[in-house]
Amino acid sequence: MTKSFKGNKDDEVVKGNEGYEPKCRPDSWWSWLVCAASTMSVVIISGISYSFGLMLPPLMENFDESRQVTAWIGSLYMATGCLFSPFGSYINDRFSYRFTAILGSLSGIIGFFLASLSSKLWMMYLTFGVLSGFGHTMIYNSSYLMILQYFVKRRSVAVGIVASAPAIGMFVMTQITQSLLNTFGWQGALRGFAILHFVCGLCSTVFVPLDNMKEGNNNDNTVGKIRQEETERKKSSLCSNHSFLIMLTSFVVVQFSYFVPTVHIVKHCKQELHIPGNKASMLFTYMAITSFISRHLFCKLGDYRYFNRFHLYQGGMTVVGLCVLCLPAARSFESVVAIFIIFGLMEGAMNGQFSLLILECSGKHKVNQAWGYIMFFSGVSVGLGSPMAGLMADTLGSYTVTFYTSGAILITGASITSLMAFVKQHPEESDQTQSYDEELLVKEKVTVL
Numbered sequence: 196m197t198k199s200f201k202g203n204k205d206d207e208v209v210k211g212n213e214g215y216e217p218k219c220r221p222d223s224w225w226s227w228l229v230c231a232a233s234t235m236s237v238v239i240i241s242g243i244s245y246s247f248g249l250m251l252p253p254l255m256e257n258f259d260e261s262r263q264v265t266a267w268i269g270s271l272y273m274a275t276g277c278l279f280s281p282f283g284s285y286i287n288d289r290f291s292y293r294f295t296a297i298l299g300s301l302s303g304i305i306g307f308f309l310a311s312l313s314s315k316l317w318m319m320y321l322t323f324g325v326l327s328g329f330g331h332t333m334i335y336n337s338s339y340l341m342i343l344q345y346f347v348k349r350r351s352v353a354v355g356i357v358a359s360a361p362a363i364g365m366f367v368m369t370q371i372t373q374s375l376l377n378t379f380g381w382q383g384a385l386r387g388f389a390i391l392h393f394v395c396g397l398c399s400t401v402f403v404p405l406d407n408m409k410e411g412n413n414n415d416n417t418v419g420k421i422r423q424e425e426t427e428r429k430k431s432s433l434c435s436n437h438s439f440l441i442m443l444t445s446f447v448v449v450q451f452s453y454f455v456p457t458v459h460i461v462k463h464c465k466q467e468l469h470i471p472g473n474k475a476s477m478l479f480t481y482m483a484i485t486s487f488i489s490r491h492l493f494c495k496l497g498d499y500r501y502f503n504r505f506h507l508y509q510g511g512m513t514v515v516g517l518c519v520l521c522l523p524a525a526r527s528f529e530s531v532v533a534i535f536i537i538f539g540l541m542e543g544a545m546n547g548q549f550s551l552l553i554l555e556c557s558g559k560h561k562v563n564q565a566w567g568y569i570m571f572f573s574g575v576s577v578g579l580g581s582p583m584a585g586l587m588a589d590t591l592g593s594y595t596v597t598f599y600t601s602g603a604i605l606i607t608g609a610s611i612t613s614l615m616a617f618v619k620q621h622p623e624e625s626d627q628t629q630s631y632d633e634e635l636l637v638k639e640k641v642t643v644l
Contacts, residue, residue, distance in 0.1 A: 225403070226345040230353045232398035233338035234360045236296070239391045240303075240331050241361035242368020244273060248461045249372050249476055253381045258316045262462060262585035265316070269458055270581045271324025276332035277450075277574020283336045284567030292337040292344075293402035299333025300396030302326055307389035311382040323385070332570065334395050339550050340563060341402055351551065355494035358547040359487045362539070366483030373476050433565055437618040439556040441611060442505075446569050448608030449512055449545065451576035452601035455584045456519055456538070457482075460531075463522070463594045470528050481532055482539035489543025497548055504548055504555060509612045511544020516605030523595040 220226075247269035255265045286295045306326030313319045339357060346353040375384035433439050457479070464475035493511065497504040518538040525531045545552075550566070557565035580601075587597045 222346055222348050225401075226353070228401050229341055229345050229403075230356055232401045233341055233357050234363075236334050236338045236395045236398045237357055237360035238364040238367065239395055240334050240364075242364025242371075243388055243391075244269075244331070245361070245365040245457055245479060246368050246372040247272065248458050248479075249369060249376060249472070250381060250384065251458065251462060252465070252472060253376060254319070257381060258319075260316055261589050262459070263582050263589050266458060266581045266585040268316075268319045268323050270578045271320055272328040272331065273454065274574040274578025275325050275328030276335065277570045277572075277577055279329050279332045280336060280570030280574070281567035283332050284563045286333070287337060287340065287563060291402070292341050293399055295333050296337040296399035296402055297396050299330040299335075299337070300392050300399060301330070302333065303330030303392035303395070304389045306330060307385045307392065311385035311389075327388075330392060334392075334399070336566060336570070337399070337402065340566060343550060343554060343559070343562060351494050351498050354550055355491045355547065358490040358494060358543070358549070361546060362483045362486035362490060364483075365479050365486065369476055369479040369483075373473065433557060433561060433568065436557065438615055439565060441614050441618065442552060442556050443569050443572060445608050445611040447572050447576050448611060449605055450573040451580040451608070452519070452584075452604040453515075453545075453580075454577060455580055455597070455601040456522065458581045459584060459588065459594060459597070460522075460535075464528075464531065467593060468526065468528065468531070470531075474528065478531060478535045482535045485536050485539030486542055486546070489540045490547030491543075493543045493547040494551065497551060504552055505612050505615055508544050508548060508552060509609045511541040512609035513606050514541040515544075516602045516609065518602070519598050519605060520602030522598040522602075 251262070251265060251269070254260075254268065255262065258265065283295060283299075286298070303326075306322050306329075310319055310322035310327065313322060342353050342357050343350065371387070372384055375387045379387075460478060461472055461475045464470035464478075465472055489511075493507055496502045497507060515538055518534050518541070521534055522531070525534055550562075553565050553569060554562050584594075584597045584601060587600070588594045591597075
């Protein structure tokens with residue numbers, strides 16, 4: 196029995212054993228609803244990641260610990276998220292993106308609430324770092340990967356919107372976090388994070404599993420063949436894909452230093468430039484505005500034949516590395532602002548195109564698996580980067596050598612992609628994504644008929 200919504204004839208509701216579910220086709224109105232929900236979720240969880248730099252000083256003061264020891268909380272939060280990515284990919288394949296995102300929301304709610312009750316720093320490692328970090332990756336991965344499933348014609352536009360969400364989160368969440376810290380302290384801020392994860396859970400309810408679409412009898416055979424071909428393609432190993440291995444190595448090296456400036460900049464400003472924390476937190480606002488623009492820009496530029504996504508990534512990350520190298524020379528707030536503006540304009544080369552770069556390297560049918568691997572190995576770098584930077588700053592008494600080292604590592608990571616010029620394209624790479632998109636469009640036409 197079939198009912199139609201009033202409006203677009205391509206968007207229907209089909210009644211099955213589980214009740215009414217939207218019958219989703221690529222680029223439909225439901226796809227844009229999923230895009231909006233994904234964007235909201237990424238705004239929240241990415242904003243929390245960027246806000247840890249604001250949480251660091253009060254946590255150091257409350258627990259009376261060094262930068263290195265306290266920074267492990269934020270590093271564990273980001274690293275745990277990456278390390279659990281392969282498990283998240285398995286949950287996505289085994290159940291659904293909706294189930295995975297809701298599971299992540301529950302984990303985040305419990306983790307941040309328990310973290311607000313912590314009386315010892317090691318408790319924060321388990322609650323804020325591990326439990327909430329697990330929730331982060333479940334939500335983050337599902338939100339990004341859903342977009343690749345729901346869009347074909349307007350994929351780069353949708354990816355650009357979701358990729359811009361962290362920039363919005365950086366702008367919004369840093370201000371919310373600072374207000375919560377000023378009003379309720381660090382414990383109230385963590386409870387606020389728990390409430391926001393409940394909002395993520397509500398957004399996840401629109402992630403209708405595509406595998407549960409109720410198709411008509413006329414195209415059951417077509418869908419079956421598509422799924423059979425997809426299963427066969429998934430069997431081939433990513434280990435033989437040299438383009439993927441090069442990008443994996445590049446991401447791992449870049450991620451080691453990428454978060455060092457955002458985690459330590461507030462402490463650097465207060466300690467060495469004598470800039471108050473409230474004023475230093477405005478750096479995230481300037482970076483967020485420029486990052487929002489750059490993520491849309493780089494996604495769109497990659498669609499033109501005159502631009503190569505991998506070259507855009509390499510150039511952008513090289514400039515980001517140069518920005519970090521310039522931080523020790525910045526002796527005024529205005530000069531630091533200028534550096535962070537350029538940082539924001541260039542970081543979209545990676546964060547804006549991240550899912551599209553993985554898609555081009557791995558192909559449509561293995562993007563979920565490739566995402567899990569890249570996030571897993573990047574997690575090791577993320578987990579070590581900020582604490583080692585804090586240890587170096589504590590040992591030397593300043594961030595000068597720390598920023599020089601971080602900038603050099605970023606440039607090195609970006610340069611690794613030059614090896615792709617000497618590598619043959621993987622046999623399945625060239626046609627896999629295009630063929631799958633054509634299958635989806637054929638499937639859509641058959642369903643309409």
